[in-house]
Amino acid sequence: MSSREQYEPGAASGAEVRKEGEKWTLVLVRDLSHPPAKVWKALTDPEHLREWAPFDSDRSLGAVGTAKLSTVGTPTPQVSETQVKRADAPKVLEFNWGGQDLRWELEPRGGGTRLTLWHNIDRNFISMGAAGWHICFDVLERLLASQPIGRIVGPEVMKFGGWQRLNAEYAKQFGVETPGWPSRPRT
Numbered sequence: 001m002s003s004r005e006q007y008e009p010g011a012a013s014g015a016e017v018r019k020e021g022e023k024w025t026l027v028l029v030r031d032l033s034h035p036p037a038k039v040w041k042a043l044t045d046p047e048h049l050r051e052w053a054p055f056d057s058d059r060s061l062g063a064v065g066t067a068k069l070s071t072v073g074t075p076t077p078q079v080s081e082t083q084v085k086r087a088d089a090p091k092v093l094e095f096n097w098g099g100q101d102l103r104w105e106l107e108p109r110g111g112g113t114r115l116t117l118w119h120n121i122d123r124n125f126i127s128m129g130a131a132g133w134h135i136c137f138d139v140l141e142r143l144l145a146s147q148p149i150g151r152i153v154g155p156e157v158m159k160f161g162g163w164q165r166l167n168a169e170y171a172k173q174f175g176v177e178t179p180g181w182p183s184r185p186r187t
Helices: 036-044 046-052 123-144 154-158 161-174
Strands: 015-020 023-032 055-057 065-071 079-088 092-097 100-109 112-120
Touching: 015 123, 015 161, 023 123, 036 046, 036 092, 036 100, 036 112, 036 123, 046 055, 046 123, 112 123, 123 154, 123 161, 154 161
Parallel strands: none
Antiparallel strands: 015 023, 023 112, 055 065, 065 079, 079 092, 092 100, 100 112
16 A cells, blocks of 8 residues: 655656747656546546646646646746647647646557646756656555555655656756756756
């Protein structure tokens, strides 16, 4: 039985960066042992999102159109209007969040799903983003296995020792500087 206290993220893996000029895209791949329809529901249903995602939605993301996404764990919730541009259940979901494009692809693999996320993100935050999504995916995996540990997002995630380690590991893999967050003086 997995619990939040026992949770420790594994090594940084399954992520890469694609660069097109100044535009950087984080690509994360995770193999899940659950069918695409179940994973789709977790990606689109507001009740499921509340268990693992870094944002809440005021409606299902499973249909094209406008939705309001609220950032979780910030002192004041930041609400941004998003456009769900594509919702091909249970294959492709595309929307923007806070000016960044997210594209989720679900590919059947045996009885499970290969989940791929493309997230165009500021180069300065790419290792932090990879570390954050890595932990979100771990929490998602436990939720799908009916062993929820509750979401770990926002400032709370940075208190996790595993997050600091992942941030440094991804920065090294991507060849970027580890963002000094929280800022610490250099010696």
